[in-house]
Amino acid sequence: MADVTTRSPVDPAELERHLRERGVHGVQVGWVDNNGVVRSRVVPVGDLAGALHRGVGVTAVFAVFDSHDGITFAHEGLSTPSGDVRLVPVVDALDDVVPMAGQPGLAWAHGRQLTADGDPWPYCQRTVLERQVARAAAAGFEVRAGFEVELLVSREDPTGALVPAHRGPAYSANAVRDVGELVTRLLSDLEANGVDVGQVHAEYGGAQLELALSALDPLAAADAQVLVRQTVHDAARSLGLRASLAPLPSEEVAGNGWHLHTSLVRDGRNALTGDDEHGLSAVGRGYVAGLLRELPGVVAVTAPSTGSLLRRRPHYWAGAFGFWGVENREAAVRLVPSSRLLGPEHTNVELKACDASANPYLALAVTIAAGLAGVEEGLVPPEPVQEDVGGWDDERRAEAGIVALATTHEEQRAHLLGSDLVREVLGEDLLGAFVACRDADAAWAADRAPADVLASLRWIY
Structure with missing residues (x-):
């Protein structure tokens, strides 16, 4: 299993203190699907360390959600409702988690999608740009x-x-x-x-x-x-x-x-x-x-x-x-x-x-x-x-x-x-x-x- 903690050099305890001092109670981890729709999960600040290490579970079929929240199984690679991927916050510095001025108490972090073993997932759009x-x-x-x-x-x-x-x-x-x-x-x-x-x-x-x-x-x-x-x-x-x-x-x-x-x-x-x-x-x-x-x-x-x-x-x-x-x-x-x-x-x-x-x-x-x-x-x-x-x-x-x-x-x-x-x-x-x-x-x-x-x-x- 790939150790996804190597992707976040920030000390989780320091990050938690940093966010609590700014009144943050939850971190919204977001990504963009294949329709341009921004999806997210909210992680309590106290559980952020676990999310940095293991990610947050999301269904694999988000890759085949359409613009009206329908799920198409026409793509052979994702043709069933089974499967889970890990949404891992991309945090390389404290300011990568942004307390939102318009949503007091919530912060934002961008997410990367990995397999359950922590390996690259072929449907992760962020990884495509990185290449x-x-x-x-x-x-x-x-x-x-x-x-x-x-x-x-x-x-x-x-x-x-x-x-x-x-x-x-x-x-x-x-x-x-x-x-x-x-x-x-x-x-x-x-x-x-x-x-x-x-x-x-x-x-x-x-x-x-x-x-x-x-x-x-x-x-x-x-x-x-x-x-x-x-x-x-x-x-x-x-x-x-x-x-x-x-x-x-x-x-x-x-x-x-x-x-x-x-x-x-x-x-x-x-x-x-x-x-x-x-x-x-x-x-x-x-x-x-x-x-x-x-x-x-x-x-x-x-x-x-x-x-x-x-x-x-x-x-x-x-x-x-x-x-x-x-x-x-x-x-x-x-x-x-x-x-x-x-x-x-x-x-x-x-x-x-x-x-x-x-x-x-x-x-x-x-x-x-x-x-x-x-x-x-x-x-x-x-x-x-x-x-x-x-x-x-x-x-x-x-x-x-x-x-x-x-x-x-x-x-x-x-x-x-x-x-x-x-x-x-x-x-x-x-x-x-x-x-x-x-x-x-x-x-x-x-x-x-x-x-x-x-x-x-x-x-x-």
């Missing part, structure tokens, strides 16, 4: 990543309907004024919870806000994204509001992206920055080209839900077509270049087709893998497109080699199963479970109107 971080390191790179988190703010309504909490205009001070208490609470609570935010603003969509998270290493970026979700919901609830993080809360709104920014660092410098006409190096060109080549399979992981497919529309900055551009917000892959003002370290690549229904660890893993593949193979991207190709006709897009990304389950499923890169990154077991979840969601939605599908997903993220 890609190690792969990047073996190639001589560190990865920097950050999410832009969009959310729709609603007044509380007993029917679950959306009641916009700000009236716009888009990006305006008036909109921020309408939800000023929430913005202040978010800034305060995020700081208390150890999440670094670059900015907050009213977004384009009705009653929409965006939080831009600072760039971190990939595991820390995914952890921060999960922690942001809890902070957002706590802050909204305290003010009689609700936050919808869903890709498309209703057919009448623009929808929420969780845009993913990544870059590579080598020898302490941004490895994407170079001297070509777009400000890219050979590494940068390869990174963009790799992500572009693998885009259909990648977005089937980064924006995987039935809501994601309904959101993927032209003219909504949702990454509806497979092309790249320099600062083109309609492009699925947007290059954010350096400049004299911003400096050479600023270069990064934004994936627009990413949202809250993605597991952030898997989203980062496939994105990094695609970019690294392009670097390793020395790929070169086509010329960037600076227009909104949604306004082009089919013939012009075909001439430019630009195709629409999937908008149906059948298309997206084919892209998942047809991507050798996704298969390699996730592994056969996890890919099988992931596809089974997507199939179950599609079957649930098949005989329902889009409005009903979107309403069912509105508050689950």
Whole structure:
């Protein structure tokens, strides 16, 4: 049996004292499932030492829960209700357990899933990302990543309907004024919870806000994204509001992206920055080209839900077509270049087709893998497109080699199963479970109107 205590160098007694001094009674150990839903177990502070050593038992079939809490047994590897795994808090330092500003008495810790013997479990999404971080390191790179988190703010309504909490205009001070208490609470609570935010603003969509998270290493970026979700919901609830993080809360709104920014660092410098006409190096060109080549399979992981497919529309900055551009917000892959003002370290690549229904660890893993593949193979991207190709006709897009990304389950499923890169990154077991979840969601939605599908997903993220 693997000794999982080696994964937590923190003295459990010291950690317990540290938490009790901060009024913590329970630690919520959380993970994200294959639908982007954050699941958790609460461990009393007095039992935390045991959880660090042995983990907390959870059913293996969480890997085949669908978005509506149904359990699909279509994946052969998890085809019965039997089986148990251990959810082990990832605690390498005292501040890895975060007393939650919006949930007094509770703290948060991210979890890793292991077998009952303490060995790696093939369905653990965190482990998948760890492998890609190690792969990047073996190639001589560190990865920097950050999410832009969009959310729709609603007044509380007993029917679950959306009641916009700000009236716009888009990006305006008036909109921020309408939800000023929430913005202040978010800034305060995020700081208390150890999440670094670059900015907050009213977004384009009705009653929409965006939080831009600072760039971190990939595991820390995914952890921060999960922690942001809890902070957002706590802050909204305290003010009689609700936050919808869903890709498309209703057919009448623009929808929420969780845009993913990544870059590579080598020898302490941004490895994407170079001297070509777009400000890219050979590494940068390869990174963009790799992500572009693998885009259909990648977005089937980064924006995987039935809501994601309904959101993927032209003219909504949702990454509806497979092309790249320099600062083109309609492009699925947007290059954010350096400049004299911003400096050479600023270069990064934004994936627009990413949202809250993605597991952030898997989203980062496939994105990094695609970019690294392009670097390793020395790929070169086509010329960037600076227009909104949604306004082009089919013939012009075909001439430019630009195709629409999937908008149906059948298309997206084919892209998942047809991507050798996704298969390699996730592994056969996890890919099988992931596809089974997507199939179950599609079957649930098949005989329902889009409005009903979107309403069912509105508050689950």
